[in-house]
Amino acid sequence: MQQILKNTAERASRYLESLETRSVFPTSDALNRLAALDTPMPDHPESPEKTLAALDEYASPATVGMAGSRYFGFVIGGSLPAALAANWLAGAWDQNAGLYVASPAASILEDVAGRWLLDVLGLPEDAGVGFVTGATMANFTGLAAARHKVLADQGWNVEADGMFGAPPITIIVGDEVHISLLKALSLLGFGSQRVTRVPVDSQGRMRADAFPEITGPTIVCLQAGNVNTGASDPLADLIPRAHAAGAWVHVDGAFGLWANAAPDRMALVQGIAGADSWATDGHKWLNVPYDSGLVFVRDPEMLRAAMNYNAAYLVRSESRDPFQYTPELSRRARGIEIWAAMRSLGRSGIADLVERCCRHAARFAEGLSAAGCRILNDVDLNQVLVSFGDAETTRQVIAAVQQEGTCWAGGTVWQGHTAMRISVSSWATTAEDVEQSLEAIINIANSITHP
Ligand SMILES: *Cc1c(COP(=O)(O)O)cnc(C)c1O
Secondary structure, eight states, X not given: OHHHHHHHHHHHHXXXXXXXXXXXXXXXXXXXXXXXXXXXXXXXXXXXXXXXXXXXXXXXXXXXXXXXXXXXXXXXXXXXXXXXXXHHHHHHHTOOTTOTTTOHHHHHHHHHHXXXXXXXXXXXXXXXXXXXXXXXXXXXHHHHHHHHHHHHTXXXXXXXXXXXXXXXXXXXXXXXOOHHHHHHHHHTTSOSSSSEEEOBOTTXXXXXXXOOOOOSSEEEEEEBSOTTTOOBOOHHHHHHHXXXXXXXXXXXXXXXXXXXXXXXXXXXXXXXXGSSEEEEXXXXXXXXXXXOEEEEESSHHHHHHHTOOOOTTSOOOSSOOGGGGSSOSSOXXXXXXXXXXXXXXXXXXXXXXXXXXXXXXXXXXXXXXXXXXXXXXXXXXSEEEEEOSSHHHHHHHHHHHHHHOSOBOEEEEETTEEEEEEEOOOTTOOHHHHHHHHHHHHHHHHHHHOO
């Protein structure tokens, strides 16, 4: 065991070093070589060393350099050193984080990490916290708590009686709602199309003047951090309005919630702490390894009621039983690397990580704009949308940038305009990485627009 773990640690550090000079997206040659792993099911055992050697030789070069410092695709965080190492140690521990009696350490670390998260994110200190796979499941879990409360208020027990014949609930979302929230609504039996959509402004924020009058049982789904622009709904205005009408307010803050951890950015999400439930990711801006999502519910009883299990062998303890806060029973102890990330960064380190990414995004916008490219969004957070001309030209530049390999950014269509989307979400990105990437992007854009 010792030999293979040491050996793997060496392979992993070599891999991470290789990302400095390697093409961010794997070459087609590296992708072709993956075929070496696609063998018939082996009949006989092989030594673990040989298995790992094959994985490293063929799969490492075929990975996308998301853990490196010049990956700006989607909204994808890196892995902090303490978080990655804690993830390895936790793998060695192999704890089942479902029950306190199964793993007191996992349960206590989640308890502590949960408290720290509420503190650093500025949320109510006694909210319930669940450690799930990502913001999709965090949205699902928060909305399950919402569904429980809103239907219980109508005298309906949704966990026992389901949705057939249940009193109708109005669901309000913004026109720029994230697809994962619609998926969560469909999984919960609300239907992804049976929603009231609120028109948005040029940044994708719900227009407060177009917010509907709320009547009857209602769940309002707001957003902090649009995947394209980074903009947040007018939370300070809409949350009190929804509450005055008796609605539950859920906030999808997959990355935007982290603005509240950075003093110079928190104005962007002002009022966010007034909601009833919040979904966010650990694997985006907190930079822990995949997969890691977090749900917070102001009234922990509503979360427990929605996630309840009953079985004689599930011995309840006085301490936190993590399964009471998530859809899963058995699962890995995700709180461990969250705890490690937060301890290693501290409050100032978390604020600095968020702030640094935002400043890098602003520099991208400034550099591209100075080179004659058009920035399509207000770059207040970590997202930059840039157009290089018409749709076809922009698509060509994106493809060429991805092919060239200095950095990687994806494409999107923002309110009818084709754009490259640059998301700065990793602790590893330095000012030098931004300059190097700017130079590569601008050279490529010039070669395409002025051949
Ligand atoms: C990324 C994202 C999600 C989905 O998160 P996953 O971790 O991929 O499940 C949901 N909402 C928003 C706003 C996001 O940016």
